Amino acid sequence: MTDATPEQVGAALDKRLARLRAGLKRRHARETRFKLYGQLAIGAAVVFLVILLGRIVEQGHTAFYTHTVTVPVYMDPAQVDRAYPQGSNFEQMAAEQQLARWGIADDARGDVSRDMRGLFSSELKFVAADLVARRGDVIGETVPLAAPLSDDADLYLKGEISRDVPQEQRRLNDRQLAWLDRMKAEGVIGSHFNTALFTNGDSTQPEIAGVLGAVVGSALMLMVTALIAIPLGVGAAVWLEEFAPKNKLTDIIEVNINNLAAVPSIVYGLLGLALFINWMHLPRASPIVGGLVLALMALPTLIIATRSSLKAVPPSIARRPWRWAPAAPRRCSVTSCRWPCPAS
């Protein structure tokens, strides 16, 4: 038993309090830091998302507009055959005539006109041939032809090809860039919305390539998938929720569905290759094969999602038929109570 003076006690208490305060400060600092980590993590995820979407928009938006050049072409009767317009080299004709209008002489090897020709899309040939085939009277006349610019010229006008890059490292040489600038100044190049992107199929020429073929293919495949997966998936979910007896077999099916949901998509691809193409000899790359495989792949996810929606229907609604009519078939519970319920 020591006799502490009130001063001593007060000093000890103060010391203790100071230690506690320091500890509390440290703990609160830790608390703030931990909260900051959480905010940083979310911030990082959001930044990734913004960069991802931003880059896609930044890189993709120029695809939605394109440039068309309109050049007058004299349909030389010596070079254009009414009966076989596809045989004429309209691009060369247009290039040479364009050079002649500007008073630029071609060299012996034809390099100059080849450079000029490189500015036009090969689509020009089909536009011209189509015109000749429809109207033979244009032969011997000068007609304005509108066709897309070549992909390189289009990229230059969109600012993707820079003059700062040395000539050897870019797709267009100085001469071609000067011509493009001159055409632009003369007003023969127009820029407009790229409707071809949505009305054309794929092509090796970027300037006339479109997504229509791919969109139609995806739609067909999705249709097959939906037609197969939705009835099967909903049926399986209803069976598991409403009808399934509690036994080993049901357990196996349930475990199996959960496992299938985690099987990598490429394994389903191998299944489709071995089963549908190699064994059943269904046509390769057809919507039916793709749709079948996608249906098998979507099935487990569909079953799990449908089951959780069915579970969400309150038992007071789902079991009502039994209260009204205990002998009613179980099917009635599904058809008249679960489906109409907004939760399912």
Place this chain on the structure above:
Amino acid sequence: MIWILLLILAALAAAAFVGGRTLAQGRFRGVRAHSRPAQHGAYALIWVAAPALVVLMLAGIFAAPIERQLTAAGTPDAVAALEPFRREAFFADAHRLGRGEPALQIWERPLAEQLPVEARRMVRVERTLQWGAAVAAVLAAIMGGLFAFSQIRPNVRARNRVEGWIWGALFVCSAVAVLTTIGIIASLAFDAFRFFQHVPVTEFLFGTQWSPQIAIRADQVGSSGAFGAVPLFAGTLLIMLIAMLVAAPIGLLSAIYLSEYAGRTARAVIKPVLEILAGVPTVVYGFFAALTVGPALRVFFNEIGLFLIGGPLDGLGQYLALVQNQMALTAGAVMGIMLIPFVSSLSDDILNAVPQSLRDGSFAMGATKSETVKRVLLPAALPGIAGALLLAAVSRAIGETMIVTMAAGLAANLTFNPLDTVTTVTVQIVTLLTGDQEFNSAKTLSAFGLGLTLFLVTLMLNIVAQRIVQTYREQYD
């Protein structure tokens, strides 16, 4: 043809329903019957539709093999003497000719004369099979209908039988899932077995050389092909580890913030934003990796390398200056970004499942929120979170195909350096199987060996993870 047949069958089924109902109404007049007439109608409808559909389904599955057998049986000698792939091409051309399309190839003398003959024969076989299937389907429908009509008696429990049929149909829907698994195992195992006849299992699992290109001529360089898959497993593991290093901390911390700190409004905004990351198609991530992340990382490391060259770390600088776009880091980092929402939403679910009483107890002892999280919640939730990470993230990372196909390399290097290019199991399967290929070379079959390994590994991971989550859930139930 098939549509007309389906229309006929639909008409038959409708007729059976109406006929069954009227018949029952007539027979049950004045009698106390177990089931209502409409239920007998439904019973008749099922007995018309079901047998016909079964016949059609069987025809769809077995028509192609039977047709192949029949055409192979009558093959003329000149065609039978061809090499297998030329014979396939010949039959394909005969098929095209039979459908009225021009042949793809020009065939030499004896074959050119055989082609139209074979085409006519194939059309005949195909027609016969189609008509056979159609007649069988209609016969099955009629016989089913007659049986159902014979069952229209007051004491027959049509309602229960209809219920039984519906039970059966729904059960078949569920059984499709099991059949899919069996199909996956059977097809993978069958072709993998053929592969392991060429290449011993031990060489495949433990060999360290992977170069599946088998030369067409025997004397070409590298004609043997090497099928040691260890570099692929190592590459897959490396990219998966990088992805988890990105996804696990970010996902887990954001889940903790969302479930413990964020208010109602912040949650309502942040959660959907994170879900957008999960909704982006993997091919877009692949594009992003190949065109943005890869070049950016390469420039970054090249700059560091150029800075270091000539200094004390000259060797490292030389290496960094030559780093390529397709390094493992690119694919791993982008895959990690893809996995953030999965990790975060799974961890969020599990954190929310921890009982509130644990939190309240901790707060009552004066613990701060972060102390509660670190000392109470994480120890309680960690097994579940580990299971969730295994379940969703790891098996997803291992099986992810599009990102690595676009952003990872093709060279099978056995390395754990994240700046080297590596290749993965899925990339190799894609490269082995895109384009035309024949099904009897070890090169093509090796894809099935890889696929089987991938399937078994993800299956095991999944079973383990589900068990973890299960035991963990039971603790709090």
